Amino acid sequence: MLDRSGRRSLLSNAPADARAAGYRYFANLLALRARKLPRDVVGERVESTFRDLCRELEPTVSLEIGAHEARFSRWIKADVPTARAIAFEANPHVHEKYAESHADSGVEYLHLAISQTDGPVELGIPREFHNEAKGRRYKKPRTNRMASIASHVLAEEVETVTVPSTPLDSFLEVSDDDVVVAWIDVEGASGPVLSSGAKVLSRASLVYIEVESEPLWDGQWLDDDVARFFGDCGLVPVLRDNQRPHQYNVVFASAELAAQPRMARLCNAIYRRAGASAQTARKPGKRS
Template identity: 60%
Template sequence: MHDHSGGTAPMTITRLHTDATRYRAFARAQARRARRLPRDVVTQRVEEAFRDLCRALQPTLSLEVGAHEAGFSRWLKQEVTDARCVAFEANPYVHEKYDSALAGTGVEYHQLAVSDVDGTVELGIPRQLHNTRRGRRFRKLRTSRMASLSTHRYATLTETVPVRSVQLDDFVRVTDDDVVVAWIDVEGASRSVLVSGTEVLSRASVVYIEVENEQVWDGQWLDIDVARFLGECGLVPVLRDVQRRHQYNVVFAAADLADHPMITRLRDEVYR
């Protein structure tokens, strides 16, 4: 597989893949294939396919936003030792829990939010959720994966902490020689993250991102909004899994890689 190192897709491709109807067609077709398998199996296969792509691309820069324990960054640093691996975890309790374990791994593990704000933002940590379908309440730890810059619609108790926020395009600089990959899992705050990194993401080869097709967080971008934005960055959807009824992960690839035989093979292997 050849390296992709920047540049936006031709406008015809961008328009094709930012069209909401076409994205929904992709999402529904791949969901039908994914639902033939157990959810944990297809989720694991999509993640493994993304890692196979990263291994083949040999990136110079990886970004993990909403890193938690920075599992992707740690894996990539072991696979591609020369890569710069930058992981962002906004939740101070999570960062404190894993910071010492990440020391010496070569991963840059930052206790920072990524958003369109350069300064201080309020991070919400849902501590209690009300399940409207089952009428039950669920308690969450401070170190759960649910911290967000957005407000969860079903949270009945949220702890709020101030954290420093940076814009992705200001924090990392990319060149024409860089090969960039990204893993984004930010619990309903994808808009803030993505718009802060237009330049960086326009040079990305592959992006793995969690999306939702119904509003769970106030003001969040839905899957079609994420697809529209990434399409403008020259990225098109190639794989997806099924996590929950409303939530799933999507792999986007640079337009000049989307039809590569390796991606075609990986897609067949994911859904076989």
């Protein structure tokens, strides 16, 4: 959009509604702060703060969707032994690789896709990519982290397998007494995954999720769409990192948790240049 003088208007790319604009302001503000630090430092601080909060909340249920080796579930089970830790991994090659290691871990490591379908779904495992813009072509093993029920726009060779699937709300019921946390990394499939679990995720106190601001998968929900969904569930974005130019992780917190003054202090600590660490203050209350 150009103004009367022919210059590009400040509002040319403005979101259409106030809630979307609010999320974009959050994402842009913290991105500016995050870029002043090494990417791995910010990523580690965001993840560490998320884990500290999870530990203090003492969840009764933890969910890891797109679990791969289920690193988060192993951690939560070790630090909060009473939690029911459920890890969903749809790629059969990955599940076979790690299933035996979970025999005595206490983690429910399940070969299941989460989607709106209750029954078999087609899972694509990208095996070869061609990035014309960068002039790169590269291959991936069957156990790569990019298996998805969505289709990657740069994938030239895809192995397709049929896997069992269930909606999250059909798989799990949570009560008012449950404290729920979730780690979600589903490679472009946020739309069908999140839509299948609105009831469960509306009970979540904390969610860590990978998002993208530009589409790499067909029909993909972008970061604004994910934020809109969690807003409808009563969750607020509180932390983010910078993984790649258009990919990052976001932590969403229940409104009750996000409104605590301590949350702002934790956020501020993440983006300090030197000697910063996310210090704990008082134990957060569970979701009411």
